[in-house]
Amino acid sequence: LDLPINEKLVEICKNLPICTEWPQVVIENCKHEAIFYVLKVNAVDTSKALSAVDPSILVKTQFPMMPNVLTAKILHIFEIDFNLDEKERLVVLSQPFQKDNFVSTQINAVVPFQYLTRFQQQQLVLKNPPLQFETCGHIAHYNLFTPEQFALRNYIGMTTLDQNIKTVILKTQPISNQFRTFEFVLIAGVEKYETTVQQNGFKLKLNLQTCYFNSRLQNEHEQVVEMIKNDPERGFVFDATAGVGPFGIPLALSKINVLMNDLNVESYNYQLENIKLNNCQKYAKCLNQDSFQLIKEVVQNPNQFFDMKCTHIILNLPELSVDFLSSLQNIKCDQRFFIETFTRQKLHFVEDLLVRATAAKKGWDFVFDELKMENQIVEGFGCDVFDIKDLDKDEIRKFQRFYKEFEVQIVRDVGTTKWMVR
Ligand SMILES: C[S@@+](CC[C@H](N)C(=O)[O-])C[C@H]1O[C@@H](n2cnc3c(N)ncnc32)[C@H](O)[C@@H]1O
Structure with missing residues (x-):
């Protein structure tokens, strides 16, 4: 569901302080005015009406879902005040509908901010809301990429707070020190960086700042x-x-x-x-x-x-x-x-890693340079010069015999041309 940008809210949010809860001015301006379409149907016709409607446009019904519409996508749950008598049912749709005797009527509804999802709340002020964040215990951690996201960082932070997330931070510098900690700023919630992470069957306490x-x-x-x-x-x-x-x-x-x-x-x-x-x-x-x-x-x-x-x-x-x-x-x-290491050489990361490991063990001053790598391979393994890009499986195996067992796995993508391998 694409929500239109709420210009007034954008202006308010650009100057938003770091919040621990939603300020009243934001709550009021975050209400979303939406257009819906309703079918008022007689109780006996309910089943017929529902089977005629395309489930993807069904928003809400005023009665338990019928089995034939169980696949319906619920876009919003919200309250609309209608005076229905006992025999009437209401079907709320996201698009106009007309078939047989069933004709929908347009209504303008106000959806309070708490009925919007986090992404929808962000859509009210951002053309491109951030698609993901990482968590570490009660801390959510964002990398923001566009000037728009950066200008509205405190609002992004505030929409991220929930029952589990009490602190939201924004990474400001790439990791570069030897202890691998990173620089960040608080964008919402409490300034508490000691947290406990629940992993599979055990707990780890840590301070993300240190x-x-x-x-x-x-x-x-x-x-x-x-x-x-x-x-x-x-x-x-x-x-x-x-x-x-x-x-x-x-x-x-x-x-x-x-x-x-x-x-x-x-x-x-x-x-x-x-x-x-x-x-x-x-x-x-x-x-x-x-x-x-x-x-x-x-x-x-x-x-x-x-x-x-x-x-x-x-x-x-x-x-x-x-x-x-x-x-x-x-x-x-x-x-x-x-051994975990980074490589930019996805196609031949095996030999990259082998050569680096061997070079380090032999005490070569390692520079990642393909020409030097060829020489190191020759020097290290006494084999012929070849274009390392053309290495086939047999040739890789030639190197592997220097190691009892050698397995290379990609651990994760670090960027589009950088991988962590083990
Ligand atoms: C990438 S982190 C990995 C930490 C941990 N294994 C994990 O997966 O969360 C690397 C760790 O190496 C530590 N470190 C850096 N240089 C070191 C050294 N010379 N000797 C021992 N530890 C070092 C850093 O402080 C950091 O905690």
């Missing part, structure tokens, strides 16, 4: 945990860039020993808190160190952490993950690595 967390990685977290759970030769897991514990906590809850580490002391403090919150102290330990050094310690001297081998290492700091491998130059590793 720690990294991304709800969109939930699938990725679950997949890696599942793969580790299903590995019969499991020792302990080292999560080298653990954040607030989205891999570590579910692993520990599955009775798998896990060493979590994060350089950010805030994330480390939440790891400690989340271990208690989820009651998994027996299986989880955490540290606040630099994994560039710690990874070597864990590989060479695992028994200082748990009385067993370290069999799995998770590196999910995409900008630096493969670089951590440079700390393992000339060190024999037989762990299974889960």
Whole structure:
């Protein structure tokens, strides 16, 4: 349902302060005047009238839905005051209707703002309302792309508040620091950035201002945990860039020993808190160190952490993950690595990742440059020069033999030409 822009509301909303609830002036101007069409029918003719009407234009009936119109789309639920006598029924339609003796009458109805959906409320002031936002506990988080959306950000924020969403923020800068936190401003609700996220069977407490967390990685977290759970030769897991514990906590809850580490002391403090919150102290330990050094310690001297081998290492700091491998130059590793990284080379991301991983392990100064990559492939694997774009499956397999097992998965699309892979 396309709603026309309400110019008066647009002007009010451009100067709107950050709100925790709807101001009266907005409520009054947000009422939407809509045109509907009604069929007043005699009770006995109801069924006949309803079967004649195209269900897609049915808005509401004044009686329980009949089975033959169960597929009807309900566009609005709202109150219209009609004096119907006991034998009359009212059918509200979004378009005029005429068939047999049934002829609709136009009515002008006022739809109060609370009957509009969030998107419809935004349609009253924006030509292009934002299509999505992310949530982290009680916090909703927007990326806004157009000047129009930016000018009306506080209204967008206010329409987003509901029973679960109490704080709405707008990301102002791309993530660029090493702790992967982002700059944002409040656009609606309360200024409270500590929150608790309910994941599949466990809880994570965190502060979005000081720690990294991304709800969109939930699938990725679950997949890696599942793969580790299903590995019969499991020792302990080292999560080298653990954040607030989205891999570590579910692993520990599955009775798998896990060493979590994060350089950010805030994330480390939440790891400690989340271990208690989820009651998994027996299986989880955490540290606040630099994994560039710690990874070597864990590989060479695992028994200082748990009385067993370290069999799995998770590196999910995409900008630096493969670089951590440079700390393992000339060190024999037989762990299974889960390395997340970004690539712009969708078609041949396998070799991109292989070369980057190998280059990092061999200590090459890696520059993403195709010519250099060819040389690195030749130097690294001693094979002939070829155009890497033409790599076929057999050639990829040639590289893979340097790794016991090598799997590449796309984790998520980061942009139209950028992917996160593991
Ligand atoms: C992309 S976040 C991932 C966090 C967590 N694994 C998750 O999925 O939510 C990467 C984490 O690496 C941490 N980090 C950055 N440099 C580090 C280093 N040298 N050693 C250990 N942790 C580091 C950051 O503080 C951040 O929490």
